[in-house]
Amino acid sequence: MSSENWTFNKHNEAKKYKATIPGTVHTDLFQNQLISDPFFGANEKQLQWIENENWEYETHFTISESELKNQNIDLEFEGLDTYATVFLNGKVVLEADNMFRKWTISTKSHLKRGTNHLKVVFHSAVQKGKEEAKKLPYTLPEKERVFVRKAQYQFGWDWGPRFVTAGIWKKVQLKFWNSAKIEHVKYEQKVLNESVANLDFIFTIHAEKSGKYQIKLGQKPFPFVLKKGQNVVKVPVTIQNPILWWCNGLGVPHQYLFQFELEKNNKRIEQNELKIGLRTIELIQENKEQGKSFYFKLNGKSVFMKGANVVPPDSFLPRVSDSTYFSLVENAKKANMNMLRVWGGGVYFDDAFYEACDANGILVWQDFMFACSMYPGDEKFVENVKQEVIDNVNRLQNHPSIAIWCGNNENDEGWQNWGWQKQFNYSKADSTQIWNDYKKVFHEMIPQTLDSLLPKEKNIYWSSSPSIGWGRKESLLQGDSHYWGVWWGKEPFEIYEKKVGRFMSEYGFQGMPNLETLQKVMKKEDLNFNSEAFKNHQKHPTGYETINEYMERDYVVPKDFEDYAYVSQLLQARGMKTAIEAHRRTKPYCMGTLYWQFNDCWPVTSWSSLDYYGNWKAFHYQAKRSFENILLSFEMNVNRGNKYFVINDGLQNYAGELKAEIRNFNGQLLWNDLTYCKADSKSINIAITYPSIPLDKIDTQNSYLKMEFISDENHWESNFFFEKPKNLKLSKPNIQIKNIDELTIEISSDVLAKDVFLSSENNTFFEDNYFDLLPNEKRIIKLSKAAKEIKVKSLFDIMK
Known part of the structure; x- marks a missing residue:
């Protein structure tokens, strides 16, 4: 039905315009030339009226006599954004209130032979949110957005515009079925070792009639009897000498493809397929002298996680194609990543993203869609979220890439550290109620729902990221950490070497995109720091001020705009290199580094390493180097001695020569050294102390250190500069x-x-x-x- 001729109009206006399904009201208005390009210049500010209107979408479609003879006809919306009243031939058949849910309506009794009329009225999510907010005796942070189960970033973020959309944002279709249908399939690993994998495939089947049925898995039939209504059927599967699924950098992400059919009286009712990857994953939290560990084991091997936080690739989600998701994941793989965190202020991504992660060996830290606020806990809201969790966990749980489910992004930290109690003048009773509502959703309902849906080996739940806020000492001793002393706290990049936690799940620094990216969304005369268009493509209130302050510390600040963009990227890459390598040098104390942020939802100056169009910033190239399985790193410390690090995150051991040499910028050799070392995959990082580097006799402004590790035919190298870039005597x-x-x-x-x-x-x-x-x-x-x-x-x- 997505391909039918759809129209849309503003509520109470007669004029109708052509609509695209899936789509959004903003993109439909733009395609009909009713508004200017939302991303261009400062147009965003002139388009805020759209969010306050109600919008109507409708189509006519034909049903044949033979189609009407089916026992069941379901109208299936994979995504309605967000408050939608659905009319079928003039009668209300659905009231939807959650962008993240799938809505299925039994419609046979509402349909007729010939032409039928379908109409969807979208009510303003902003107005609905404000109505809900008025029902509470106190104000929740972020006001109306927290009451609305839709993508939170659409209300504006410090890297994204405010476009609160509406529309049929995913596929809509009619499904015809008779005796039975498969509602969903999952599998459990009962036994997994080198010689055998014993699995149970678990089918949830809705039968219109009781009777004898069979599932054919491959060519093997499994007969069973179904009762009328919902049934759960288990089919055992054995795989001899199973091949394991590995993440990028450790092995092949092998998958098995199973094809299955549901049959009755030897006639096929339904067929489908399922790809699976056999692996075990564990989150290890053990009490240590220095706090509590936080790391993942994949197939029994401890893995240092390297990657980034992903945001939705567009403000208007129907524009995101499968190829966009494939490209994102491919760029993660090319940069030697093994984990991406799907951030909680966006959406649960399309299947294509998770399929790409499965195929490329990229593990997924999956947030539920809550971010940076407190949320209501009334019965209706909690039940709505529960159904959202069920829909998305059932859809996603078979992907071998999913490593962990996380309740929210920074809600707990915000409550503990951001001063909301004082800002909103909460009474003791208010605070108790808000925290109890928080616990109801993230400490009770979500984990209990996961327990009911997931086998034990797929059920790793973490209530909030980070577990403790970045200003508190404990944040670096246990759990996962978001460290924002750099950027928000204006601390120098070098602080990253001291502030290392168990698992660094957020930290970052901004860099501008290339000039070509900005030229696509603003006029040539607006490419300057004073134009409204340019300012609108920087959403952090003191973003350029912060970039400039750091730039003055480390670089000669260019006057030319294009040069400034180039140096801002170098600055970002330099800061992130410092962070990533500090995290990796402390392995196994720290066992993960996921930077903020991987990508953008529009062309903007942000913390991303990939711009909106998928172009690599300097930072992405640096991430590729800093995430290599073998990393050579250097720590300069006059008092404790200079250290070379050979860090091995792979499963293979290496032994060989570690060469170090200092040359001036003309290439003249000033000092060198040679030692033998082993880079054992199971050992703590190799750290070799060299107090003897004669830095007092070398012009450090005109020299660099080159490290090389040579093991048989393998060769790695890294360069280190003793001075900040602005102090280098370059010719x-x-x-x-x-x-x-x-x-x-x-x-x-x-x-x-x-x-x-x-x-x-x-x-x-x-x-x-x-x-x-x-x-x-x-x-x-x-x-x-x-x-x-x-x-x-x-x-x-x-x-x-």
Whole structure:
């Protein structure tokens, strides 16, 4: 039915316009040229009226005589955003109130042969939320949005615009069925070892008639008797010598495909398939001298989690295609990640995202959709959320990528640390009620619902991320941590080396997107810090002020706008490199680093490493280097001695030579050393102390340290600079680019070229970018397509 001819109109207005289903009212208004592009310039501000209106969508469709003969006809909405009254041939058949739920209506008695009329009236979510808010004797933080079960980021965030949408945002269809239908399928791992996997496939089947049925799994039939109504049927499956599913960097994410059919009297009623991955996952929390551990074991192996927090890829979700999700996950894999956290202020993603994670070995930390506030706890709200949990857990639980279910993002921290009690002048009774409502949802209903839906091996629940706020000492001793002393607290990047928790699930720093990204959403004359259009594409109230303060600390601040964007990306990458490597150096004390944030919902200056169009910022290239399984890192400390770290996150052991040398920017050797070391996958990080580096005799502003680890044919290297970029004595590099073939270039320089940035007119993707090109080094770089006129920029160009 999504393909029928739909129209939409503002409530009480006769004029109807063509609608696209799935879609949103904003995109429909734009496609009909009734509004300007919501993302362009400062248009967002002029479009806020849309959220306060009611909107009507309707279509006519034909039902044949033969279709009407089916015993059951269901009208199925996979997503209605959000408050919707559904009329079928003039009669109300549904009142929906949750964007995240699937709505199924038995409609045979409402349908007729020939033309039928379907109408959906969307009521303003903002107005509905305000009505609900008035029913409480106190004000909850974030006002109307917390009462509305829709994507919270649509109400505006410090990286996203305010577009509170409405519409049929997912597929709508009629389903015809007769004797029985499969409602959902899940599986349990009863036994999993090297020699055998014993599974139970569990089918929930609704039968219109009692009788004999069978499920055929592959070619093997399993007969059983169904009673009228809902039935649960178990089918045992045995796999000999099972192949395990592994995350990226540790092995192959192997999956098994099972095809099944539901039959009656040897006639197929329904067929489908299920892909599964065999693996065990555990969250290990053990009391230690230094607090309590927090790490994951996959198939019995301790895994250091490396990745990021994902937000919805668009403000208007129906525009997000399967290929968008595939591309996001592919970019995570290319950057050596093994985990993505689906953040609680967005949506439960489409199946395509989780399928891509399954196929690429990316584990998923799955939040439920609550963020940065307190929520009501009345019976209607809790029941609504319970059905939301059931719908989404049933849909997602078979994915081997799902590692953990988390109740919310920062609600607990906000209550404990953000001063809401004082800000909203809560009485003791108010505070007790609000906290009891919180516990009702996140400590009682959600975990109890998960217990009823999930087998033990899939049921890891964490009530709130982070478990303790970043200002408290305990936050670094147990649970997961969101550390925001850098950025929010204006602390220097170097503080990351001291503030390391057990599992760093959020931290970050902003960087601008490339100029080409901004040019798509603003006029050329608006590309400056004073224009309203440019200011509108920075949602943090002191964002540019904060970037500039940090930039002054570490870099020469450029006057040119394009250069400023380039240096802001270098600044972001530098800060995040410091954080990631500090986290990895403390392994196994810290066993996870998920930065904020992976992507954007529109073109904006934000904490993302990928911009809205999927372009890699400097930070994403740096993340790729910092997330390699073998990482060479250097810690400079005059008092305690300088340390080299060889960090191995893989399952393979390596032994070989660790070379260290200091050269000046012209390539002259000033000092070198050689030692033998082992990088054992099971051991604590290798740390070699070198107090003997003669830094007092070296011009640290004109030299760098190069580390190399060579094990048989394997080779890793890393560079370290002793001074901040603004203090480096860089000279003009003569950078040469030679074409090896259409998709390969060789690049070299006579002297150090710092932070080399390659670009081309036709948006070619360079496999490596924003890198340091050492004196006389020849670097081979692959291209996604033939480049038109490669442009080169380095840090020298903005310091001259």
